[in-house]
Amino acid sequence: MGDFDLGQIFTRRVLADYMVSLFTLLPESVVLDPCFGEGVFLDSIVANTNYRAYGYEIDKKLFNGYAKDEKVEAIYNADFLLNPINTKYDGIIMNPPYIRHEKIDDLQGYGITKGKLAKKTVFSKLPRTANLYMYFVVKAINILKANGELIVIFPESWLNSKGGVTFKGILSSQCSVERRIYVSGSAFEKDALVDVIILKLKKNVEFADCEAQYVNIDGDSISKRKVEKFQQTSHNRVPFASYSTIRRGLTTGCNEVFVNPQIKTSKELLVDIISSPKSVSGFTTTNAATDKLLLLQSDSSLNKELKNYLVNWEKTIIKTRKPKTLAEKIKKNEQWYLLNDVACKGIIFGYMVRNDMRFILNDSGLTARDNFYIITPSIDIHTMFALLNNYYVYTQLEMSGRKYGGGMLKLQKYDVESLTLTNLSEVSDDDKTKLMELGRSLAESGEKHIIDDITMLLSAYEVVGLQEIRAQFEYMRSKRLENGKCAKQKL
Numbered sequence: 001m002g003d004f005d006l007g008q009i010f011t012r013r014v015l016a017d018y019m020v021s022l023f024t025l026l027p028e029s030v031v032l033d034p035c036f037g038e039g040v041f042l043d044s045i046v047a048n049t050n051y052r053a054y055g056y057e058i059d060k061k062l063f064n065g066y067a068k069d070e071k072v073e074a075i076y077n078a079d080f081l082l083n084p085i086n087t088k089y090d091g092i093i094m095n096p097p098y099i100r101h102e103k104i105d106d107l108q109g110y111g112i113t114k115g116k117l118a119k120k121t122v123f124s125k126l127p128r129t130a131n132l133y134m135y136f137v138v139k140a141i142n143i144l145k146a147n148g149e150l151i152v153i154f155p156e157s158w159l160n161s162k163g164g165v166t167f168k169g170i171l172s173s174q175c176s177v178e179r180r181i182y183v184s185g186s187a188f189e190k191d192a193l194v195d196v197i198i199l200k201l202k203k204n205v206e207f208a209d210c211e212a213q214y215v216n217i218d219g220d221s222i223s224k225r226k227v228e229k230f231q232q233t234s235h236n237r238v239p240f241a242s243y244s245t246i247r248r249g250l251t252t253g254c255n256e257v258f259v260n261p262q263i264k265t266s267k268e269l270l271v272d273i274i275s276s277p278k279s280v281s282g283f284t285t286t287n288a289a290t291d292k293l294l295l296l297q298s299d300s301s302l303n304k305e306l307k308n309y310l311v312n313w314e315k316t317i318i319k320t321r322k323p324k325t326l327a328e329k330i331k332k333n334e335q336w337y338l339l340n341d342v343a344c345k346g347i348i349f350g351y352m353v354r355n356d357m358r359f360i361l362n363d364s365g366l367t368a369r370d371n372f373y374i375i376t377p378s379i380d381i382h383t384m385f386a387l388l389n390n391y392y393v394y395t396q397l398e399m400s401g402r403k404y405g406g407g408m409l410k411l412q413k414y415d416v417e418s419l420t421l422t423n424l425s426e427v428s429d430d431d432k433t434k435l436m437e438l439g440r441s442l443a444e445s446g447e448k449h450i451i452d453d454i455t456m457l458l459s460a461y462e463v464v465g466l467q468e469i470r471a472q473f474e475y476m477r478s479k480r481l482e483n484g485k486c487a488k489q490k491l
Contacts, residue, residue, distance in 0.1 A: 010095070014221070015153070015187050015217060016043075020044045025090050027051075029091055030073075031053055032056070032092045032143075034080040034092065034139070034140060035094055035097060036055035036062075041093050042075070054073050054075070056083070058080070081117065090148050090149070091148060091150070091151070092140045092143075092148070092151070095153050095154075096133035096136035099131065099133075100131055100132075101132075123135055125166070125170055126138060133154050137152055137167075141175060148203045150199075150200070150201040153196050174203060175203050180197065180198075180199060180213065181198040181199075181200075182196075182212060183197065184214070237423060240416060240421060243379050243424075244346075244347075245378075246373050247374050248342075248373060249342055249370045249371065250367055252339060253326045254313075258295075259273065259275065259292070260291050263305060269296065271293050273290060273291050274366055275369050276350070276369075280360050281446070282445075282446030283359075283360055284444070297339065314330050314336075342367065342368075342374065343365070344367050344374050347374075348374055348375070351412070352411075355481070359388040359389050361385055380436055382443070384439070385439035385443060386436070386438050389439070390458055391469045391470045391472075391473045392464075393419055396420070407482075422462065431460070435454070435458075438454050439454070452470070
């Protein structure tokens, strides 16, 4: 069948036992794990309860490798999502696959595509941008009995995804949220270090959200943890869109073809491009290290050397069928080698963050690759620069970003779009002038203490002071980097 990424991240037994303990079902209740993987939930159910355990697993290797306990009622090597299921369950527990909507069609070898999912009535309310885990949750709710219980775990940042609002609306229309538990520590096997949330949902009960709980996994034990809450909203906040728009940088489709090409062509066809945040020193692109981009915008610029260069690449792309998007364009006789230049003047932000969170001034309009977001302000650029480079914004991004191994934090476009910023209409004229000057000073000097100065000025219009918000940001950042360091040591 070939190798496919099934988005499998396996739950540790200590957490599986904890999740199973959240059920409040009657004895002999029928409980399903729709994607049982290595069987950790099934094993926990038979070890700790007298429920009747059932499971589905699409991965044949995992299915055959599972040493089924005789107390497990039945397991099926079948697709849970598209397979018709007539049984209604008292309880469902799962750690669903983590696959973004763009990657769902990669599962066509298993018979799963976005088109097939869209044809199912049960999924009709999900947006096209829904991640695969949302399909699992919606299907699970559909086959729960009235008052049935669903316990599910997934990265907490995914609730803030583009389809998250619609998804939460579907949940609230069919279930109540009885438990909302934020988990820190090593929830998954190997080095999958992310902050996750456990939801316990009850079907057909009037929706009433519950107070959040927080637990920490330390070794083989789980304990409650206290979290001091800092308000990140006030009447002095406005949406990001009030002051700026955002878009991705330039996408080539195949950097090997277009970035630093091995040709001796006319210099006017090669333009400077920033390829990585590491190429930028400080908070401005003025002295950034750049690569060369082959920017072709019409056939009239093609000389003999370039034509030969592109023909050779066409052969390679067709032969390997990589990258797929360019291979499809070549098959359709489209001008795959022409690029649309992206206006990059404004503020840029690298969406993969390791150590320092920073927005970078790109007043000169230097072209930036698509691992940057391009922010175009509708207000004074230095004022916007200051509104972004402060701990109120950094903390929001730390909270909403998705954590990866090595201490990396990935920010989606919607994470930036979801930012709330200090409302300038509430700011005095003198402070507006100071804010603009601080933004200019940060760009020119690159001195990080200016971030404190900006935050201090804005604190007059916020409900949390400089010391508190900076402490919160530094704590969250240190925990992320600490987890990344631990993952490296384990490897």
